[in-house]
Amino acid sequence: MSTYRISQLAEISGVPATTLRFYETAGLLSAERTASGYRVYGDEAVERLGFISSAKHLGLPLEEIGDLLEVWEQGVCASVRQRMLPMVTDRIGDADNRIAELTAFSAYLAGVRADLSEPAPDGACGPDCGCLTAPATSTTPAPVPLTLERRPEPAPGLSWRDVPVACTLSGDEYGERAQQWQQVLDSATGREEIDDGLRVRFPSDPNLVAEVARLAAAEQGCCAFFDFTLHLSPDALALTVRAPETAHALLAELFGAKV
Structure with a gap:
């Protein structure tokens, strides 16, 4: 042996x-x-x-x-x-739920795009111009902002800051993941430094939303010390990511945070 x-x-x-x-x-x-x-x-x-x-x-x-x-x-x-x-059946259910949420929101965005493609009215924006969210009706309910949270589950009495800082990716896998994050971050429309992390804003493009959600879920799987929150509204996606102090160097390396 x-x-x-x-x-x-x-x-x-x-x-x-x-x-x-x-x-x-x-x-x-x-x-x-x-x-x-x-x-x-x-x-x-x-x-x-x-x-x-x-x-x-x-x-x-x-x-x-x-x-x-x-x-x-x-x-x-x-x-x-x-x-x-x-276990695999549960993962399929989780994936199907995400797909359903994103599909519904994609359909809503397609309707907004169709309205915006029509000739613009004279004067300022109004309730029928397509720039404002339409009021809910019995047949077309207003979309509910989609919030996806991926948080670690530390032992009782501990917070996400107490999760051990360790990445389970190999060197090649880490390099590929970092490149994927950089490609997504290139599409950001704004960023804000917050305590222990940063908040990045993206356009509410369905494909971009799906990719950010996929990367956040994958990152939480290999780096449980990261705290991710994704908030999706009709006009934007906000990604909030935090990490304990011992992981600030990795936070800066992957996301460009100045912590």
């Missing part, structure tokens, strides 16, 4: 050493200690990390991954599949 120091395991698995320590703290990974106090891992750790990475690609939170690992350790695939099936 082979043994690996934490740096060797990080190289083999593609998981940063900081994340390996975080997994150990979260109870997802265990290590033996040498007489000198160094962490050492066996071949089982490599297989375990592969399973964790696979589960994360399904959007499963670490708590559910921990439950799955308890079943996986028994070595019976049928039991793992049985436990995983309802």
Whole structure:
């Protein structure tokens, strides 16, 4: 049986050493200690990390991954599949709900665009010009601003600021994610520095809204210390992102925050 120091395991698995320590703290990974106090891992750790990475690609939170690992350790695939099936079903439901919300809002925006394409009335804006939100009726209710929140769930008595600062992405994955954020941030119409973070505003383009929501959800999955709030109204999308003080450097690197 082979043994690996934490740096060797990080190289083999593609998981940063900081994340390996975080997994150990979260109870997802265990290590033996040498007489000198160094962490050492066996071949089982490599297989375990592969399973964790696979589960994360399904959007499963670490708590559910921990439950799955308890079943996986028994070595019976049928039991793992049985436990995983309802988890994946729940993720499908979450995705379908987001799609339904965004589809409804996209249809509303299409109606507004059609109104704005008509000849403009003389004078100032009025209730029928298309620039103002139409009042609700029995057949066309006014859209409700869409607020999506992705918050970590720390232990009782702790806040999101107490979540360990550790990213579960490999170096290549982190670089790709940073590039995706930069592409989205290039479309921002404004930004505001706030305590522990920043607020960025975007146009309410359906495709852009969907991409920002996807990235925020993905980022929360790999970096639970980030606190995301997305507020969607008929004319704009506001993304608020905060991080604890120990993660301010990463906040600045990914989002350009001056904290």
